[in-house]
Amino acid sequence: MGYTILVKEELIPGQTTMMVIDAPQIAKKAKPGNFVMLRVGEKGERIPLTIADCDPDKGTITIVYLVVGKTTAEMNKLKQGEELMDVCGPLGRPTHIEKSGTVVCVGGGTGIAAMHHIAKGHAAAGNRVVAIIGARSKNLLLFCSELSSFCPEVRIATDDGSEGHKGFVTEVLQDILETEDDIAEVVAIGPVPMMEAVCRVTLPFGVKTTVSLNSIMVDGIGMCGACRCTVGGKTLFACVDGPEFDGHQVDFTELKTRLWQFKKQEEESMELFSKECRCNG
């Protein structure tokens, strides 16, 4: 009994893919900020992916992933109509959403997908959502039109200036913080260095800043401590205490170190997989 891939769409071919998966029991319960743990097959590793969207009526959840290693590469070989072996969730604490005014949601790279569900939640709660999305280049931007459907403002930053501001999302954010003084909250999801930079920008303004930590996970239900991180000097488990935390309290240096724990094995795994792929055509 697997979880059928109803839709597969390569948003950026070979790099970023969206899947709509048949998982009615998860769709019924999923809230912005939740994630799933999934396994591609019998011998696969459990990996966490954010629920980027869900449709409780159709019984589906949407995930968007960046192809970075063996598991995500293997997923990318699956076709529409095929199945993922295990999908478990919804996990983690949902985003704390209340009517609070203006919320700035910053997303970088694949993080834009995860940010999208949260931004949608804030908009549904009646908040004014300003979205800032960034990527290296125009063709790598995700969820632009989806965000535009509920955000009055979608600001864009690209490294090469091919669209919107030429530079980083943090520069756009700085600009907003300097011109508007009633920002209730900033939410940042993306690569660790981006989230860290966002926190540096918001700190002097004293604006509440929420980040979503992508630490390495094994079970995703609080039984192993693989995902532990230091927040406000305390050790917390990202899978059950998070994954969202007050960014100004997070020890990003530790997070970055812990993320490359298994670099050697990950590379070995990927290399073997690429070889096999080539052999099998």
Add this chain to the structure above:
Amino acid sequence: MASKQKKVRARTPMPLQDPVARGSNFNEVALGYTREQAILEAERCLQCKKPLCRDGCPVNIDIKGFIGRLVDDDLKGAYDIIRKTNSLPAVCGRVCPQENQCEGVCVLGKKYEPVAIGRLERYVADAYAAESACEEVTDLSTCALENEHIKVACIGAGPSSLTVAGYLAGRGIKVDVYEALHEPGGVLIYGIPEFRLPKSVVARELDGLKALGVTFYTNWVGGKTITIKDMLDQGYNAVFIGVGAGLPRFLGVPGENLVGVFSANEYLTRVNLGRAYDFPEHDTPAYKARRVVVIGAGNVAMDAARTALRMGASEVSVVYRRSEDEMPARKEEIEHAVEEGVKLRCLCGPLSFHGDNQGRLKAMTVQKMELGEPDESGRCSPVCLDGETEQIQCGMAVIAVGTRPNPVLLEASPELELTQWGYIRADPETGETSIPNVFAGGDIVTGAATVISAMGAGRRAAGEIASRLL
């Protein structure tokens, strides 16, 4: 009396895999008795008029009875007696701390060595399964569901829930088991390593339950995918909670989040559930280091230490703040670990971990201890020897100093009353919680304990559920 004059033979030794060879494989260490060895050992039993052994077993197996059948070479008879009160005999025969339970009170043990009850139980379970090739266990007609309108849900698929499922399914009640991980079995699958409890043995017991009509829903997280309230609303007549206590405790000393420091649960889950011993054939990686330190001295610590050896470490030491006599692990596991080359560094308490400039563990500092007065647990408490510390070089450290209740279900069910330590409050007789018709048992009620005590709790709750529903 005849029995007193009879010369008592020594206990029949358990055939073991060679200590050197087994240090590099994950095959089972204890090989199991042959039929002849089993009968020889069974004949040592005195068939006491008042058998103490039975009271020493948390599920009160009629030990004298099944051993008697074995002497008569009646395997099926022996198996039937055991199965009456124990639904996982192949597991218990392997992992029960027999020295504190059945064998600890066997009369023979007063002057000689006790009857090897656990080994005999394992023999009966294994031999019966091999002989009947699952025919008895899986023959659907013997266990048709008679009361299908009654259904019970279990949350978690560890030994406590499996016992509830077996007991109720055997009485014709439909049981659905919801497990958060992708494989059922609880600690038997993700914690206890292959070399001590082969996955095939657990699979056999699970197949038996499936044949009885039990359905397993994996990837269902109680409190997230489905709540207790959802279950009652969906028409389950009773719910049993057996979610275990697997949340790892850390030491709270400096350097604990360095790369290379793991909880025993993470390390064992990667290797067992994730089959990291077969990396890269299986995708889950495990960390490797030449020198490994394990902190703690229970079964979990021994399992982690012996696993690290098999994963290729050249030096594995167990750091413990009391002495060897106080180690809480099963005696056999400590013996096997030492035989395999695990070093015991007793009377050392962890002080701090040190890393290199890349944040990787390279050493730990320990505080030397001596034994003082016995504490409330009756064990001698360790006392620091002022100023005496030592640095141990190590590339990996595994922390096995205990666990706390699994958090997810409890957080999602505020109506469940908890004890001051955060475990579920359940009636000791019936297992019922503060929510009517919702029961709990195993580690989530008692804190980390044993397989058989979790099964005992499952049995009591199942008995109560059956008496209410049938």
